[in-house]
Amino acid sequence: MRKALYVVLACVVLSLILSPCAWxxxxxxxxxxxxxxxxxxxxxxxxxxxxxxxxxxxxxxxxxxxxxxxxxxxxxxxxxxxxxxxxxxxxxxxxxxxxxxxxxxxxxxxxxxxxxxxxxxxxxxxxxxxxxxxxxxxxxxxxxxxxxFLDPFQGPVLANFITEEFGFKKAAVLYDVASDYPKGLAEFFKEAWEKLHGRGSVVAFESFTTKDVDFSSQLNKIRNSGAQVLFTPQYYNEVALIVQQANSKGIKMPIVGSDSWGSAETVELCGEDCYGLFFSTHYAAAGxxxxxxxxxxxxxxxxxxxxxxxxxxxxxxxxxxxxxxxxxxxxxxxxxxxxxxxxxxxxxxxxxxxxxxxxxxxxxxxxxxCAVIVRISEKGEYEFFKSVCP
Amino acid sequence: MTLNLQNLLDFQNIIDALQWGSFYALIALGYSMVYSILMLFNFAHGDIFMVGAYIGFGIASLLVGLTVAGSLALPGWVILILTLLGAMCLTSIVGMAVERIGYRPLRDAPRASAAITGLMIGIILEQGNLILLGAKRRSFPEIIESQTFSIGGVDITNIKIMIVGVSLAFMLALHLFIKKNKWGMAMRAMAFDYLVVPLMGVSINAIARMTFAIGSALAAVAGIFFGMAYPVLEPTMGIVYGWKAFVAAILGGRGSIMGACFAGFLIGFIEIFVPLVFPSTLRDLIAYSIILLILVYRPHGFFGEPYSAKLRL
Missing domain, CATH: 3.40.50.2300 (Response regulator)
Known part of the structure; x- marks a missing residue:
């Protein structure tokens, strides 16, 4: 019995030594x-x-x-x-x-x-x-x-883009207060916007917490605030809900997003409600x-x-x-x-x-x-709109 | 802190709160009914709501897909009725299975064991769904095309009206069933005393099964409506709504059907109206402080009784 064991052991050792790739x-x-x-x-x-x-x-x-x-x-x-x-x-x-x-x-x-x-x-x-x-x-x-790129760069890029493209002066922000990214970016955007249009030009600064699905009261407040544009730096699952609920409330103002919108799934979940909206991101796949x-x-x-x-x-x-x-x-x-x-x-x-x-x-x-501003086209594709470099 | 009272007078919020409260009320009913029969809270109920939403999603996707492909020609409301019926049946089966597998063997066990059974079944349902369908978000198909009516500055969608109306109809039907039907009366009797009533020839197993079936069917209705109003489904969606509906069941008075409906709508109103006056960041903090305050002054909820000396249903 013991002899057999030695033989097996010897074989193993030998094969290890002989196979070059092992060592x-x-x-x-x-x-x-x-x-x-x-x-x-x-x-x-x-x-x-x-x-x-x-x-x-x-x-x-x-x-x-x-x-x-x-x-x-x-x-x-x-x-x-x-x-x-x-x-x-x-x-x-x-x-x-x-x-x-x-x-x-x-x-x-x-x-x-x-x-x-x-x-x-x-x-x-x-x-x-x-x-x-x-x-x-x-x-x-x-x-x-x-x-x-960083949010202190992205916030001003979006504030400038909205000001130049639409000529708006009053903005509303809706963000998730329990997540570092939306919270940080919402604040950088607010700061940049108020620098451009003066204190109080962000007329509604509304928040919710992760996993919320109903934004009715926040959106009703935004609707009554006189804002001309809604900025929401949220992830794709929330974007679909926010945009659809805003549309069902008859909110006609454009909704602008940030790089978290850029997921392949945003359009799949949001559908036609998101067509024609703009967001900033890292690259545009189309073109x-x-x-x-x-x-x-x-x-x-x-x-x-x-x-x-x-x-x-x-x-x-x-x-x-x-x-x-x-x-x-x-x-x-x-x-x-x-x-x-x-x-x-x-x-x-x-x-x-x-x-x-x-x-x-x-x-x-x-x-x-550089950051890229993308428009969601009528076919649901992310179209290159313009590039903003620091 | 901005205090804007003009927002409070916006009629839009009442519509939104009614819709939001419908979900809580429908889910809270399931907690309340099971409690009145078996004296335990079915903590898996939030996840049964999730299962109902996913079953509804499956049936609706199939029917909508077939209609789009042209092999079926069904109008939207027929699809909705079929989805509701199908999901209610299948979810009741899930509910009955939960009762048979999870709760019946533990009926005489300490209450704490039965309570954690519910938690475990909930986790099994969530993780089972995660493995079966993956973590990908599902988009609930558009069964009925959403139309927005504008009446005096208030925008109402046909879906919102339908959700609130049908939910109220289901609650009324449940109320009538419990008051008038023989089985409903047996449920009330069982709620009165679940030790003596079986001696009179009413099977506690049959009643428990029926209670779970009805509760799960209502959760399925809530799930489908939830999917239609907020068309992004995920496997853990039942947790938070389960908790909040549980709060509604307690607030309404443990075991009270009326109370569960009332408290469900009340929580809906509080959650919608608090952020209108206070910053939205503080919504849940203030909303649930209000509810805590109500409980301090009414520890048995709105319609609850100190001891189970009276009919609880």
Whole structure:
């Protein structure tokens, strides 16, 4: 009996020694993805995952990520944050301590990215949020980066756009007070609007809380306030409800949105009620050229729909991560040291040519890039209307 | 803080509050009926409301799809009636199954065990739906085309009128059933004393099953109307409305049908009117402080009795 065991053991040892890949293969580079696969905005999570899988397919096809002279295979660790702040923190902690990932991409919305960024920074793990526009995400956090413009930029862009395009002077705002992103952007918009039109020109500043579906009293107040335009920086599921309820109340004023409207599902849920409305976003799929078009075509062919801004930004964020890892020169295998190296490489990137536009990075790790104003056409497509650069 | 009394006089808000209150009233009825028979709150009821909405969504999508494709030629109101009937039947079956699987084995167990059973069944229903249909939001199909009428500056849609009218009709029908029908009387008797009445030959199992069936059917009606008014469905939609309707059931007086309807509409009115006077950020804080205050002065709710010495239905 014991003899047989020795024979088996010897075989195992021998086969390990003889197979070259068992000891010659490089250790995989682990990349964590923190995304809302379930919860309030599952379409955002889906876009993140699809873009990440497309990127991984590219790396696999190239035989791995090349760092120095060695090629490393890449593994994705995708964690669901249920679109909740506490789950995003838990997901980040798990990715950093259990899975020992080199770098984290995500979370997407600011509600999760702001608290999760704290965790990543404390553990000295580089994190890049593709979609979070709230300034607090990266503020005073050397290890946290982002791939999109910021709300202090987006707020004035929208205030200027409405003033120039429609010539309005009185605006109303409706936002979710329990979520970092809408709350922050609503305040930046208000500030910018009042700077243009004087104090009290935001005639209604109404809020609700996450998961509310009835906005009748807020909309009735807005209707009676004399506002000429309604700004609502909400996510796609709420946009459908707000716009439809406003229409059923006979509210005729234009409704303007922000980059959270850019999901592939907004029009599907909202239907004809949303046609003709404007919002600001990171890129316009219709009429894209070059690398952007190549990405859109590939994505559409593979998953059956045109990628939204989250998908494109995630792609850019992963490309940023890729170029940082590559420029690291050498991976030691000691995770703390490698994380630091990737962080420094990310911080050194000053210019990047992404599919969502050219970016230059500030000291805080925030890109400076252009915003796009998109109009929802009569066919329900996102039409490029104009581009606003800082 | 802006105080604008002109908003309060806007008749539009009354219409909105009536519609909003209808959902709470319909859901609260289910809590109240089950409580009066079995002396327990069915905490899965909010999720049965969600199941009703999804079943209604399934039937309506099928019928609307077939009509659009041309293989059926049904007018909108026929589709609505078929959706309502179908969803009510199927959701009652779900309700009866919940009673049979979850509550009957625990009927003599401590009340706390029965209460957490409801919570667990609720979680199972939510997660089951999440696995079955995914986290994607579902858009409830447009069964009847929404038309807006403008009467003296108030914009009313045909859907709002229909929702309020049909909900009130269902509540009246339930009231008549309980007062006049033999089975309804058996329910009242059971509510009076569920230990003695079975000795008289009334089966508690049959009555409990019927109570769950009726409560679930009403939740399905609420679910379909909810889908028509707010056409974005998600698997956890039942939680918050379940809680608030539960508040309505308590506020109305535990086990009181009249009370549940009244309190449901009252909560609807409070939730709509509070943000008109106060900043909307403080809506739930102030709305539920008012309700807490009412309970402090009327601990048994509007129509509740201190002890179960009187008929509770």
């Amino acid at each position: 010659g293969r490089a250790k995989a580079i682990k990349i964590g993805i923190n995304a809302p696969l379930t919860g309030d905005i599952p379409k955002v999570g889906e876009g993140t995952r699809y873009a990440a899988e497309m990127w991984k397919a590219d790396i696999d096809a190239a035989g791995g990520l090349k760092v120095g002279k060695k090629k490393y295979p890449v593994e994705l660790y995708i964690e669901d944050n249920e679109s909740k702040a506490e789950s995003a923190v838990r997901a980040n902690t798990k990715l950093i301590t259990d899975d020992e990932v080199l770098v984290i991409v995500g979370p997407q919305s600011s509600k999760q990215a702001v608290p999760a960024g704290e965790v990543a920074n404390n553990w000295k793990t580089p994190m890049i949020s593709p979609w979070s526009t709230n300034p607090d995400t990266t503020k005073d956090r050397p290890y946290v980066f982002r791939g999109c 894209a050229k070059g690398a952007t078009k190549a990405f859109i075509d590939r994505y559409e062919k593979k998953y059956g729909y045109i990628p939204d801004d989250v998908g494109a930004l995630t792609w850019d964020a992963l490309r940023l991560v890729q170029s940082a890892i590559e420029s690291c020169g050498k991976l030691t295998g000691r995770i703390e040291k490698d994380r630091k190296c990737v962080r420094n490489a990310l911080a050194k990137i000053k210019k990047f040519d992404g599919i969502t536009g050219n970016m230059t990075f500030t000291e805080e790790g925030d890109p400076i890039k």
